[in-house]
Amino acid sequence: MPASRPRNSDSVDSTHPSHNPVHRAGPSTRVLLVIDDPFDEVTIRRFLSEWRADAFETRSTDRVEEAVLLLKDDDFDVVLLDVAGHATDGLTILQRARATEKSVPVVVMTSATEDDSLEYTCLRLGAQDHLLKEEVTPHLLSRSLRHAVERHRLLRDLSVARQREQYLATHDALTGLINRASLQDHLRRSLDDANLNGRKLAVLFIDLDGFKAVNDNLGHAVGDTVLTGVATRLSRSLRSTDVVARLGGDEFVVTIENADDSFALATILENIRGELAKPFELDGTECWITASIGVALFPRDGCDPEPLIRSADTAMYHAKAQGPNQYEFYEDAMDAHGGDRFQLVNDLHEAIDRDELVLFYQPQVDVGLRQIIGAEALVRWRHPNRGLISPGDFIRLAEETGMIMPIGEWVLRAACEDVVRWKLDPHSSFRVGVNVSGRQISQHGFSQEVACILAETGLSPGRLEVEITETSVLEANETTLATLSNLRRLGVNIAMDDFGTGYSSLARLRELELDRLKIDQSFIRGTGSLGPDRVIVGGLVGLARGLGITTIGEGVESREQLESLYTQGCHQMQGYLFGKPVSSADFAEMLSCDEMPWEADIDATGID
Ligand code: C2E
Ligand code: MG
Ligand code: MG
Secondary structure, X not given: OOOOOOOOOOOOOOOOXXXXXXXOOOOOEEEEEEOOOHHHHHHHHHHHHHHOOOOEEEEEEOOHHHHHHHHHHOOOOEEEXXXXXXXHHXXXXXXXXXXXXXXXXXXXEEOOOOOHHHXXXXXXXXXXXXXXXXXXOHHHHHHHHHHHHHHHHHHHHHHHHHHHHHHHHHEOOOOOOEOHHHHHHHHHHHHHHHXXXXXXXXXXXXXXXXXXXXXXXXXXHHHHHHHHHHHHHHHHOOOOOOEXXXXXXXXXXXXXXXXXXXXXXXXXXXXXXXXXXXXXXXOOEEXXXXXXXEEEEEOOOOOOHHHHHHHHHHHXXXXXHOOOOOEEEOOHHHHHHHHXXXXXXXXXXXXXXXXXXXXXXXXXXXXXXXXXXXXXXXXXXXXXXXXXXXXXXXXXXXXXHOOHHHHHHHHHHHHHHHHHHOOOOOOOOOEEEEEOOHHHHXXXXXXXXXXXXHHHHOOXXXXXEEEEEHHHXXXXXXXXXXHHHHHHHHOOEEEEEEEOOOOOOHHHHHHHOOOEEEEOHHHHXXXXXXXXXXXXXXXXXXXXXXXXXXXXXXOOOOHHHHHHHHHOOOOEEEOOOOOOOEEHHHHHHHHHOOOOOHHHHHHHHOOO
C-alpha cells in the first residue's frame, strides 16, 4: 500500500447501500472502515474490490464518534481500524467494538513508523489481527478480514456452547427452572444470608397429586405441558426474592426468604394452591391438578440445604397421606413416627430379601349361610426397629417408589401359597382377596405374572380375587382394561375395593364386569341408624344387584350394622365383628373350628 497522502477532511461513504447500492452475488462481508486518511480509505476499498468483486460491502468513516454509533446501530461483520496517527481514539473503538452486544471482530492497521507496543496493546485489547499499512496487499487484506470473521464466529459458537452447557448443568431443560444442584448452591447462599441477618427461611417441597395418571392416560407430551404450566404458575405466585426449582419428575422446591412473617408465608402457600387450582386446558379438556406441600423452616428444622429439603419432603409425605391438596409443616415427631421417607425407602428395598413382609388374613362371612366364604390378605411389615408397620404407612411409599411391583408380586405368591397350604375342601367356593395397586394392573404382563404364580403354586384361578380400587379404574389406561379382561379370561375374580370413596362411574361398573363390590366401611359405620348412609348402602346394593354384581360390606363392627346390611340385601360381610386380620397359621386354625363366636351375633339379630 502506498504511503499516505495529505488527509482529506470529509469521510467517504460512497459504498453504503443507502447511498450507493452495491450489487451482491452472494452474502458479502460487511466491513466498517475506520480510516482517517481519505487516500488510504480509497486504496483499501480498491484492494477489497480487486480481490473479488462483491465479496466485501464497506462503509467508511473517519470519525471515532460516528464509528461508535455505527457499531451500535448497524450490523458489521468486521472492523478495519487504522490506529496510525490517532491511537487513543482507535483504542476506544476497539474497546467499544468488543463491548457491544454483537461484539464485532476488529483488524487493526498500524504504520511501520509506529512503536511496536501499539500493535501488542491492540492485540491485548482483543484485536483479531494486525496489519502493517506498508505491507498490505489485496490478498493479505482480504484474507486477514475473512479469517478474523471466521475466528470470531468460531469463538462465539464456542462461547454459546459453553453458556448452553453451563445452563444445562444448572437448569432443568423442560421447565427452565433451576435444578437440584443450583438449588443447593442458592440455598447455601440464602442460608448464610439468613444466618447473618438472624432471619427465617422456608423451604417448600411440592409434589403434584396423581400426576402419574396424567402421564399414563394422556401421554408424556401432555405431562410435559402440565409440568411447564405448573412451573410458570409457581413462579407467578412467588415474590421476586423467592426461588423455585424442579428436582425432577413432579417434584418442585420453593425457597422463601424472610419467612419470619407467618402471615406472609401462609399467603404464599395459598397463592400457590390458588394458582394450581385453576384448571389446565389439556387436549381440549379441562383438567385439575393439585399438589401436596411440605414446609420446613430454617433454623428450626435444619441449618443446611440437604436436611432442610429432607424435612420439607417428609412433611410433604405427611401432607399427602392426608389426601390431595394439603400442606403440612415439618415436626420432629414425623421422623419418629416412621415419616423419615428416605430411611424407610432404603429399608423397604431390603424388606423382601430380609423376609420382613408378612400376610394377615381377615375372614369374609356369608351371614345367611353362616360360613366363612373367603379371606382378605393384608400385608404388614415387621420392621426390625419400628415393629409392625401397617400397610397404610408404607403402601403409598411403595407405590411412589415403584417398590409396589416386587411387593405386590410377593403378596400374590404368598397368598396363593398360604391358601394351598390350608388344604381347603375342593368343593368349597372359598376365595382369597388380594389387594392390587393401580400401578400393578396398569403394567404390561401383570396377567401373565398372575397366571405364572397360579401355575407355580397350584392354586385354582377361581380361588383368587383381585381387589382393585375405584381410583385405579378411573385412571385406567388401555393396558389396565386389557389386564382385567385377561384376568377374567383366566378365571380370576375381580372385586372393586372401598367402593363409594372415589369417583365411581356407573358406566365403568358395567364395562368392567366385576364379580364383587366391596362397600367401603365409611358407609357401613352409619348404617346402624336411619341416616343417609343407610339409604346410600341400600341404593348401592340394589344397583349392584341390577348389574349382577355381589356386594360385601367392609368394616362391620356391630350387630346393628350386621342387621342393617343384611336387611338391605348385602349378605356378605367383613369386619372386626367377624374377626380381625390374623396370621396365616391362626387363620388356618379358624377355618377348622366348628363354631364361630360371631354366630351368636347373628342369632342375636334374629336373622335366619
Ligand atoms: P382395604 O383393602 O380396604 O382393607 C381393609 C382394611 O380395613 C384393613 O386395614 C383392615 O384391617 C381394616 N378393617 C377390616 N375390618 C375392619 C373393621 O371392622 N373396622 C376397622 N376400623 N377397620 C377394619 P389394613 O390391613 O390396615 O389395610 C389398609 C389398606 O392397605 C387396605 O385397605 C388396602 O388398601 C391396603 N393394603 C393392604 N394390603 C395390601 C397389599 O398387599 N397390597 C396393596 N396394594 N394394598 C394393600
Ligand atoms: Mg382391600
Ligand atoms: Mg377396602
